[in-house]
Amino acid sequence: MSVLTTQRLSLSPHDPARDAAGLAPILGDEEVMRHIGAGAMSTEAIADYLQRHADMWLNTGMGGWALRRSEDDAVLGNIFLKPVRDLPEIEVGYTLGRQHWGQGYAREALTEVVRHGRGRGIDRIVALVRPGNTRSIRLLLRCGFALEATVPIREKLLELYVI
Template sequence: MQPSNQISATPRFMIPERLETDRLVLRMFAADDWRALHEYYSDAECMRYTYRRAQSEAGTWRAMAGMAGQWLLRGYGPYALEEKSTRTVLGTVGLWYPLEWPEPEIKWALARRHWGKAYASEAVRAVQRMVSECVPELSLISLIDSQNAASIRLALAVGARLEREMEFAGAPFHVYRHPRRPAV
């Protein structure tokens, strides 16, 4: 019997590599995105509830590399969040499941100058819809420092509900459960 010359294609990832909303593009990371993301990661106020300190350029690059690596290791990952009209990278939104997390989550992280413009909620809702269509079996949380009032407000605004409090990274965190079927 002769070996087959046909190559069978299998999907690379469990979720689309790109999503769009009216104002936003959620896409896989590009090599230079770390430069725009550094606006977020180098801001001590942005890092207050996550890394607890501003990151160096190398730290930002490693953070982006870790997010990009989630795609290969988990079959899904966070997206670079880009404003459609300007092609400016605002931050990151998407699926995230590092080793120490209790469950997969929807994460968001936007540079401070983009706060208050409803970009994060628009992007999170797009991710919720995509998950309900592509991987409906995936139950998602957002793990939020109990002092992070802005992220708690966002979680509630997109339909997530407080499920429990837990100790995480030496601080009290809240686990917010996202709805399986998001509102339209």
């Protein structure tokens, strides 16, 4: 489990006890979660999500990180690097609180997680995105990802971006 740092962020592996309160307003926000999973998460779903990511670190050496602003330790969102359940791929995914959109935090975190993955020998990293999630698509393209295919996963058509 690696703590990653960027110019403005500290990415710390998910700790369910530490991260739940900071991530609740983000993962529970309908607008933030509109294109992610089943949408806004309940307190119980957030606890389960964080525990799954903490367990994933132990089982795969990959998982989720909380994005914390270095200057004040505020939780801004989260990001993960993990095996895809439905494909033989390694996936990156992220969420960011609405008040932090457009400030370059997601790009900074995504760039660092891709760098970290590459440093661990992961040559191919994918992102699965709903076609209507234009903000995320623009971010992926700015970070060097390219659309490879549209794939059916869990009864949804998702776009597969690759770097």
